[in-house]
Amino acid sequence: MSLKPSRRHSPSRFCTALVFVLLMSGTSTSSGDPDCSAPRLDSAEMGELANNIVLVSSGSHSGLGLVVGWKPPLGEAPGEACAAVPAHVVYGQDRTPSHSRYRSQVLVRFAGEPPMRLSRDPLFPQGDADLTFVCFDWDGRHWFHAGLIPRAMRPGDPLQLIGEPGLARISQVRGTLVGVAPNVSISSGADVSTTGLNGVKGQSGSLVASPRGVVGLYLGAADNGYALSLRAIEGMARTSNVLWQLTEARSFDCTIHRRCCPVTHGTPASPSIAFENLAGGVSATVDIGSCADLAEGSYELRSTSNSLVCEPRSLDVYGGAAPLEVLVSCALRLDGTWQSPEGAELYCLGSVQGVADCAGLATLGLGAFEGRLVANGARVSLSGTFAGFGASGDLHWSAGRLTGEIRRQNQSPIVLNLKRAE
Numbered sequence: 001m002s003l004k005p006s007r008r009h010s011p012s013r014f015c016t017a018l019v020f021v022l023l024m025s026g027t028s029t030s031s032g033d034p035d036c037s038a039p040r041l042d043s044a045e046m047g048e049l050a051n052n053i054v055l056v057s058s059g060s061h062s063g064l065g066l067v068v069g070w071k072p073p074l075g076e077a078p079g080e081a082c083a084a085v086p087a088h089v090v091y092g093q094d095r096t097p098s099h100s101r102y103r104s105q106v107l108v109r110f111a112g113e114p115p116m117r118l119s120r121d122p123l124f125p126q127g128d129a130d131l132t133f134v135c136f137d138w139d140g141r142h143w144f145h146a147g148l149i150p151r152a153m154r155p156g157d158p159l160q161l162i163g164e165p166g167l168a169r170i171s172q173v174r175g176t177l178v179g180v181a182p183n184v185s186i187s188s189g190a191d192v193s194t195t196g197l198n199g200v201k202g203q204s205g206s207l208v209a210s211p212r213g214v215v216g217l218y219l220g221a222a223d224n225g226y227a228l229s230l231r232a233i234e235g236m237a238r239t240s241n242v243l244w245q246l247t248e249a250r251s252f253d254c255t256i257h258r259r260c261c262p263v264t265h266g267t268p269a270s271p272s273i274a275f276e277n278l279a280g281g282v283s284a285t286v287d288i289g290s291c292a293d294l295a296e297g298s299y300e301l302r303s304t305s306n307s308l309v310c311e312p313r314s315l316d317v318y319g320g321a322a323p324l325e326v327l328v329s330c331a332l333r334l335d336g337t338w339q340s341p342e343g344a345e346l347y348c349l350g351s352v353q354g355v356a357d358c359a360g361l362a363t364l365g366l367g368a369f370e371g372r373l374v375a376n377g378a379r380v381s382l383s384g385t386f387a388g389f390g391a392s393g394d395l396h397w398s399a400g401r402l403t404g405e406i407r408r409q410n411q412s413p414i415v416l417n418l419k420r421a422e
Contacts, residue, residue, distance in 0.1 A: 069243025130189025197225025
């Protein structure tokens with residue numbers, strides 16, 4: 001599955017129209033061959049999701065489970081992990097099982113490892129759903145994926161089964177999403193219908209992966225394949241007080257757009273903000289108070305003024321009907337080398353927005369300065385030491401220069417006029 005925006009393709013008529021609209025609304029764009037296709041499955045990334053899979057057997061039944069929650073060991077107490085497992089893998093056709101009997105026969109293990117001790121009885125089947133939960137001791141060494149849940153699922157999305165690592169036959173089972181029902185079917189115990197996911201015995205519990213995330217848990221091949229969605233599983237886990245750590249997948253669909261509107265408050269204010277698409281798609285420079293339609297994706301944000309640094313510096317854009325207001329806060333950029341007409345130099349490294357640690361000014365005759373610049377709007381305070389003696393000063397930023405006074409303890413102030421070297 002692809003958790004990154006898709007690679008670029010040739011421009012389309014839609015993107016040409018988009019560029020025209022943006023140019024007419026206080027926005028410039030940089031496309032560079034920006035069009036894209038719908039998200040696609042990525043085999044390398046799908047393989048990583050197998051870390052959440054456990055192998056489950058119970059008597060003559062076997063299948064897979066998805067680890068949905070975990071807590072690490074604490075002191076002498078072991079950690080615990082809980083997996084969602086098709087109920088028929090644990091109980092067969094028994095809908096009123098005896099917990100103690102099944103606890104003694106259920107085996108749960110990671111691929112290539114010995115079985116783990118169950119930390120509690122398997123839960124009863126979850127209502128109409130073909131689902132139960134099995135929890136086991138976890139030593140904290142195994143790594144799990146959390147970002148699995150798709151933000152949206154659309155009919156026609158490509159699907160693929162993910163099973164035990166190394167089982168190539170599972171990775172070749174592909175299909176298409178038909179839809180997700182509002183309720184679990186009494187007959188199938190599922191809410192996700194597909195076409196083409198015709199697995200074989202032992203594949204129950206495989207992950208049904210899409211480019212947008214893990215759609216759900218595979219339950220069987222009847223009617224072209226069906227599954228139980230992670231959203232439905234989450235509701236059952238929370239109702240049953242089962243550990244839950246899964247979150248939304250960080251995936252983007254660059255065919256979907258969102259109107260983004262940068263706004264600012266306070267001073268200094270950037271005249272415009274550059275939104276640079278980190279996947280190489282459409283980027284835009286948007287005036288403060290204007291808007292641009294941006295494709296879903298990760299963006300780097302920066303001021304168009306070299307004298308300012310702004311927050312946030314990055315933004316994930318997801319589709320939505322309402323415009324996304326991006327509140328931008330800017331401060332003076334203080335890092336770099338500052339020079340006076342007389343040749344004095346102050347070397348600064350920015351640590352956080354509007355703050356820089358600096359050293360230099362030895363040619364002023366007060367010894368070497370070590371200290372910090374802190375910006376508050378156009379006012380910049382300076383504090384530190386000259387050769388071990390306390391020093392302070394007040395500077396003002398205007399037209400790319402810092403001007404003001406600095407003094408060492410009780411000595412007379414010295415006028416500073418600094419400009420950042422390019």
